Amino acid sequence: MKNTEEFKRIFEKYKRYSVKIIFRTVKDKALADDISQEVMLKLFQMGDRLDTSDEKKIRSLVGIISKHKIQDYFRKKHVKWEKFTLDEGREQDEERLAGGADPLDVILRSEKKKYELLILERLREKNPENYDILMQVKYYGRTPASVAEEYGISVNTLNNRILRTRRWLKKELSKHYGL
Numbered sequence: 001m002k003n004t005e006e007f008k009r010i011f012e013k014y015k016r017y018s019v020k021i022i023f024r025t026v027k028d029k030a031l032a033d034d035i036s037q038e039v040m041l042k043l044f045q046m047g048d049r050l051d052t053s054d055e056k057k058i059r060s061l062v063g064i065i066s067k068h069k070i071q072d073y074f075r076k077k078h079v080k081w082e083k084f085t086l087d088e089g090r091e092q093d094e095e096r097l098a099g100g101a102d103p104l105d106v107i108l109r110s111e112k113k114k115y116e117l118l119i120l121e122r123l124r125e126k127n128p129e130n131y132d133i134l135m136q137v138k139y140y141g142r143t144p145a146s147v148a149e150e151y152g153i154s155v156n157t158l159n160n161r162i163l164r165t166r167r168w169l170k171k172e173l174s175k176h177y178g179l
Contacts (some may be wrong), residue, residue: 006052011040014062021066025142026073035073039065067150074132119172123165130165137162 018039023032042065043050051057124131133151136142137158148158 007044010043010050010052010058014043014058015040017059018062018066021063022070024146025070025136025140027140031073035069036066038069042069071132071150074136075128116173119169122172123169127165130161133158133161134165 015036018036019029019032022035022039023029026032026035039062043062050061120131123134129151133147136147137144144155144158144162148155151158153161
């Protein structure tokens with residue numbers, strides 16, 4: 001990149017495009033803006049290595065970097081677990097107790113949730129890519145086609161990975177619960 005004016009032009013032209021790509025996945029405008037800032041920073045850091053003569057290449061590069069930054073965001077441990085907090089379960093447990101539920105039943109449900117979270121943690125450590133795929137399709141509600149495109153695999157391959165991951169989860173649960 002020759003100068004900051006050239007980067008300003010790229011920033012103004014492709015910032016919204018990056019936000020749009022990111023928003024489709026994260027469904028949060030402020031978060032999409034934040035992640036898009038990281039994309040723009042990455043472009044700026046490329047400096048003279050960034051070829052500004054071909055608009056198609058720049059657009060493609062912005063798309064690729066945006067998708068990678070989304071993956072980086074979802075790989076962060078705190079992001080994965082913010083959706084699976086035990087606090088939500090505790091509130092439900094307190095409501096059940098207040099409603100006259102059996103305290104032993106409430107405790108057993110709480111223990112089951114903790115164990116299920118441990119299994120998810122093991123899956124994340126053992127096979128982070130399959131964990132991400134499963135979470136994006138089953139929990140975040142993304143279409144298999146969009147996730148497959150992001151990972152550069154076919155929808156059939158993606159569905160096979162989800163199937164294998166679900167089998168692994170079932171096997172791990174059966175160890176504890178005898179299913």
